[in-house]
Amino acid sequence: MARGRRKREPKRVLRALAEPFTVSAPAGARIRDRLSLSAEDARVLRVVGEHLGGCARADLAERVRIGRVAVKESRRAERKRALTKVSSSRWAGAITRTSEDQYQLSLRCLFDERASLRRSIVKIRQRLAVPCGQRAGGVRGYLNQAERAQKQRRLQVLIARLAVVEARIEAGRPAVVVGGRRLAKVRHHLTDAGLSEAGWRERWEAARLFLTADGESGAPYGNYTISVDPVDGTVTIVLPEPLRHLANAPRGRYRLACTVTFNHRREEWLDRVTAHRAVRYDITHGPERGRWYLDASWSTPQTVLPTPVELAAAGVRMLAVDLNAGHLAACVIDAHGNPVGRPFTVPANLTGPTSQRDGRLRQAVSELIHLAKANGCAGLAIENLGFDDARATGRETMGRGRRGKAFRRTVAGLPTARFRERVRGMAHHAGLVVVAVDPAYTSRWGGQHWKQPLQEQSKTVVVTGHHAAAVAIGRRALGHGARRRPGVTAHDQRIVQRRATGQTVPRPRACGTASPPRTTGTPHQGIKTCRDRSDQLALFPVSQDRSGRQPASPVYSDPANTGRHR
Known part of the structure; x- marks a missing residue:
């Protein structure tokens, strides 16, 4: 019985390549310095951070309840007025801005998760449509029935997850965990993480502190809420209204006993604070080492960078x-x-x-x-x-x-x-x-x-x-x-060492009686090739003198470099 011919599979089509692009320059700068706090300073910062953190979580919950609406309908002014009574006007502005950024980021994560689930579902369905151990149209089926059954159950799980994600997107209510979902899950696996309950609690509370102050152009040293004196490096903080009794400086402010210097990019920071340009400050706590940090950040002007075409030219x-x-x-x-x-x-x-x-x-x-x-x-x-x-x-x-x-x-x-x-x-x-x-x-x-x-x-x-x-x-x-380009770089020890610069960019040929450009391996009538001391191809006519002496003719450089003789 004659064996049938195997059906030839269609040739895979290569996908189109995206054009190269120049990566944009950073839109801002961020520097950090350590705060060597005393016990009293650390206690005050922890109290202020917990108070503002509770206000920030309440505002974020209210923003999630509002859902996907236009910017004008997010009721930010109303929420800011309510927060001003328990903090201050500038603290309330930073809290509402952070809540909006957190909400928009969570929505983008939902859209990315939906796209990821859809890709997984499409790929599994394509493989389920092919019998086990076979291929169809470049798609390989699963190895056996056991694996196929597992993938069918996996498909049902992904479809259920996709339905939940789409429902959240439709309602405009993403799930946000202030402090981090990963750290929240560690609470149930303390032994595997090598943490005690007290150690986890300290990290959890540190991650939920809110000590962020947005900059303001025209304010003293670029920030009224958290101010850093460029002369002596002292740090002062405006206390929320219910905590004004902790103030040790005029106008309800608290001055830290330590100072900061900002050694990295200090000149840029000094240029901004001395000109009273906006600088944002963030105070964070690292319980792993028991350290406090002050971060300063600001926006930088956009720089026009050359495109790949301009670089090549x-x-x-x-x-x-x-x-x-x-x-x-x-x-x-x-x-x-x-x-x-x-x-x-x-x-x-x-x-x-x-x-x-x-x-x-x-x-x-x-x-x-x-x-x-x-x-x-x-x-x-x-x-x-x-x-x-x-x-x-x-x-x-x-x-x-x-x-x-x-x-x-x-x-x-x-x-x-x-x-x-x-x-x-x-x-x-x-x-x-x-x-x-x-x-x-x-x-x-x-x-x-x-x-x-x-x-x-x-x-x-x-x-x-x-x-x-x-x-x-x-x-x-x-x-x-x-x-x-074939034929430019030959497999010769001396030929490989030289650069074949004409292999990628076409060069214009010289006008007149000059010979056309020639590369290695190209036949040429009436002349021979040899190498001069610079290890480049040199062209000269065949001499009729058999005495062994070379004729006094000009030696030309490699035409592959310029496209014309010199």
């Missing part, structure tokens, strides 16, 4: 960076899309406590900035990573079993948002531009077209697929394709 270099688990792969890319020098590997061990992870990430970004400046780069090229869809679909698209679970855990552990924000701020202050590109196919195309040439160029460094992906990222940031 300027002929600048870029440091392309590929984010991976445990390290960052980087490579310098010139204006023509060629890798320059050897690739770099910056270690980034992001395991351990949160404070250590952030410090290690800052150290890795600082190393990238140092490499960019040392190699004359104008900016950094990174991938616009989010992994939102990957986290939503999970096992449906990222493998199954032990290996797939390890891969999903690795992807979930990549600090994409934190890395993007750290690079954005630190690179801007270092005078570098950050260009984000579409991450699609960078690893695949980079390994296919650039891993072997990069290894031939870098003899002393072991080139990995991550370095090749960095080359693809840098080329995409400058507007070049991932594929190399």
Whole structure:
């Protein structure tokens, strides 16, 4: 019996790539200094924070009850007047503003959760429509009936969760936990978290304190509620109306016994407070170390940054960076899309406590900035990573079993948002531009077209697929394709060392009788090729003299560099 031919599956269509864009500069600045409080100062701040925290939670609950309405219908003026009686006018303004921001953020989280649930439901339904162990249209069915039954139950759970989320969106009432939902859930798992009930209670109360004062232009030193004297660094706080009996300074104010200096970006802070421009202050408490902190923040003017097209036209270099688990792969890319020098590997061990992870990430970004400046780069090229869809679909698209679970855990552990924000701020202050590109196919195309040439160029460094992906990222940031033009860089020890700058950007040919540009491997009639002392291709006519002497003819440089002879 003749065996039937297998039906050929349709070719997968590559998705369209998004255009690279310049990451905007930070819209503000934030600095921190430690408050060395006395016991009395800490007691007063805790009393004030608990009083204002209770007012803030009551106002947030009222804002949630109002629901999704226009800004003019949120009754903010009415709520502010009610809060002014138990605090002050400026404290009430900060509380109502914070409540509105918290409500809008919770709504955006609901919309994101709905989109994530919908993606998961669609993916599971697609796989359930395919018989077990088979493929149809590029969709793979589940391995066996047991897994299929589990996914059917999982689908019902996701549908129920989606109904609850849609009902909350329709009613305009998101669920908000002041102090953090994660910390609230730790209360039921104190043993696993290594906390006692008293320790958890201290963290919970510290997270629910409200000591935030919005800045005001024209007010003394930019903030009337929490004021910092730039001369001696003394901090004074306006007490709420019911707590005016705790004042130790005129006009119902409390002066702390400690001072602050703000060593980091102190000049910028002094320029604002001496000009009485708005500065916001936040007082926070870290019960883990028993420390109090004062944060100062302000908005910065927007800076017009060059676009990727302008960077490519300027002929600048870029440091392309590929984010991976445990390290960052980087490579310098010139204006023509060629890798320059050897690739770099910056270690980034992001395991351990949160404070250590952030410090290690800052150290890795600082190393990238140092490499960019040392190699004359104008900016950094990174991938616009989010992994939102990957986290939503999970096992449906990222493998199954032990290996797939390890891969999903690795992807979930990549600090994409934190890395993007750290690079954005630190690179801007270092005078570098950050260009984000579409991450699609960078690893695949980079390994296919650039891993072997990069290894031939870098003899002393072991080139990995991550370095090749960095080359693809840098080329995409400058507007070049991932594929190399064939025949430009030949597999010769001396040819590989020279730069083939004409492979990506077409150069205009010279007019007149000049010869057209020629690259390695292109046949040419009537002449031969040889190398001069500068290791460039030189063209000269064939001599009829067989004595071995070369004719006195001009030696031309490589036409691939300029497109014309010099």
